[in-house]
Amino acid sequence: MSRVRCDKTAAWAKLNDLYQTQGRDFDLRQAFTADATRFETFSQSAPYVFADLSKNRIDAQTESLLIELARETGLEQHRDAMFAGEAINRTEQRAVMHFLLRSPADQVVSPAMAPELLKVHATLDSMLDFAEKIRHDAAYKDITDIVNVGIGGSDLGPQMAVLAMQDFAIAGKRFQFVSNVDEHELLSVLAELKPQSTLFLVASKTFTTPETMLNAHSALRWFKASGGQDVARHFVGLTTNLAAAKTFGIQTCFGFWDWVGGRYSLWSAIGLPIALAIGAAGFRELLAGAHAMDQHFQSAPLAQNLPVRLGLLDIWYRNFHGFSSRSIAPYSSALRRLPAYLQQLEMESNGKRVDMDGQTLPFATAPVLWGEPGTNGQHAYFQMLHQGSSVVPVEFVAVKNALQGMPGHHEKLIANVLAQAQSLMVGKTDVGGHRDFPGNRPSSFLLLDALNPRSLGALLALQEHRVFVSGSVWGINSFDQWGVELGKSLAQDIAPRLQSGDVQGLDGSTAGLLRRLRAT
Numbered sequence: 001m002s003r004v005r006c007d008k009t010a011a012w013a014k015l016n017d018l019y020q021t022q023g024r025d026f027d028l029r030q031a032f033t034a035d036a037t038r039f040e041t042f043s044q045s046a047p048y049v050f051a052d053l054s055k056n057r058i059d060a061q062t063e064s065l066l067i068e069l070a071r072e073t074g075l076e077q078h079r080d081a082m083f084a085g086e087a088i089n090r091t092e093q094r095a096v097m098h099f100l101l102r103s104p105a106d107q108v109v110s111p112a113m114a115p116e117l118l119k120v121h122a123t124l125d126s127m128l129d130f131a132e133k134i135r136h137d138a139a140y141k142d143i144t145d146i147v148n149v150g151i152g153g154s155d156l157g158p159q160m161a162v163l164a165m166q167d168f169a170i171a172g173k174r175f176q177f178v179s180n181v182d183e184h185e186l187l188s189v190l191a192e193l194k195p196q197s198t199l200f201l202v203a204s205k206t207f208t209t210p211e212t213m214l215n216a217h218s219a220l221r222w223f224k225a226s227g228g229q230d231v232a233r234h235f236v237g238l239t240t241n242l243a244a245a246k247t248f249g250i251q252t253c254f255g256f257w258d259w260v261g262g263r264y265s266l267w268s269a270i271g272l273p274i275a276l277a278i279g280a281a282g283f284r285e286l287l288a289g290a291h292a293m294d295q296h297f298q299s300a301p302l303a304q305n306l307p308v309r310l311g312l313l314d315i316w317y318r319n320f321h322g323f324s325s326r327s328i329a330p331y332s333s334a335l336r337r338l339p340a341y342l343q344q345l346e347m348e349s350n351g352k353r354v355d356m357d358g359q360t361l362p363f364a365t366a367p368v369l370w371g372e373p374g375t376n377g378q379h380a381y382f383q384m385l386h387q388g389s390s391v392v393p394v395e396f397v398a399v400k401n402a403l404q405g406m407p408g409h410h411e412k413l414i415a416n417v418l419a420q421a422q423s424l425m426v427g428k429t430d431v432g433g434h435r436d437f438p439g440n441r442p443s444s445f446l447l448l449d450a451l452n453p454r455s456l457g458a459l460l461a462l463q464e465h466r467v468f469v470s471g472s473v474w475g476i477n478s479f480d481q482w483g484v485e486l487g488k489s490l491a492q493d494i495a496p497r498l499q500s501g502d503v504q505g506l507d508g509s510t511a512g513l514l515r516r517l518r519a520t
């Protein structure tokens, strides 16, 4: 499919004019004064997620031009190509079908996808049976600790989701995540464990990632050295590379397929820690929430399509306002790893400066994504959000109904998230100097009725699709990650040099550091 580059479309030129004439000076406070229905116009209900977008620097004209831009760049065709199973990951000649992992077994799909859907459900069923066995079978009662060894997409998604689902997690089992090759991480986890009560999940799409392989081998060595007997019972593989897992000594393996990108893999076997925590029914709820968002993305008109509205807003801010970052502020301690998960999702997907054909793009792409849970961030970097010299759009995530074990806490949390979004926008300019808040600082507000498996699934699928939308308009391949390869191969080159001291061919700085590291 040949597509028009976004900056060559008529809509882009019109958006540019709009920005120069009105967008640059857009004032949120005036916009609310002028339009009593602004909240309704710029809020959007989607499955299990309500979004208030009204505190963003947009009006009806901006949104309609952004939609024109989406149409001109072929967003809908691109989306439909993904859902049709076409190989839209062109640099790796792969389909992008993580949505299939959450499609019900009786979903009508194309003849080409039907065998894949069968494999998905066969694996899902056996993985969930296994999870239930570990959770409830008397034979596995002794397993109290589950250690996921993986990195990147084989760590961030499951770790974030297990933490997010803490209110639903089985009692009596602890979940740990070892990702860093820094031995401190593995050592501190192992220090608390006994081999006979530990289940290791070696999670790696490729089963070649050096950090994961070293951590897994070290865990295996510890297991044997501490008297562990039955490797097959205590090590499970989650991978597309079943042969490599077998060579490692693993017998129980749950597979997935090359059409699942690492950062899109928590719905696959990589989600086993989540299933162990919340059970088969809970995991199916997570998938159902994501599937509902998939359907919304596929079928809602663009103007009422939440992933589309968010993704296009990202374009407006990045390419016209020039905002170079977005802060994500989940007002939920359970969602404390959401920013890290979203960093990989967005920055590994869209952190690219060439189009599908490798041509350099003359405009900016993925913003820097960063954040911490609220209210913690307020006592750290919110100073800059309120009074700093750069405007950073904030995305708040809040939960309406939460478990209320202690009086007052949830209300305080909600009062704070509302107050932050409000004060960023309204500002305060009657005092002068240090005490002035310029206001007019944009934010989006995502509200979940409750944080449960279904709403979490929907929230995450929403984020996946909004990243798809901006990547698609920019014309980049959101599904490869060549940018991580160079560092990997140079690390392989450097490792033996740390032993030999050979600095031949290295740049001056790396050579100098290597000499210093070897000096006695």
Ligand SMILES: O=P(O)(O)OC[C@H]1O[C@H](O)[C@H](O)[C@@H](O)[C@@H]1O
Binding pocket: 151, 152, 153, 154, 203, 204, 205, 206, 207, 208, 209, 212, 262, 263, 348, 481, 484
């Ligand atoms: O799951 P694995 O094959 O071990 O890969 C783990 C991670 O490492 C790679 O370098 C990629 O940048 C990530 O996209 C991936 O999630």
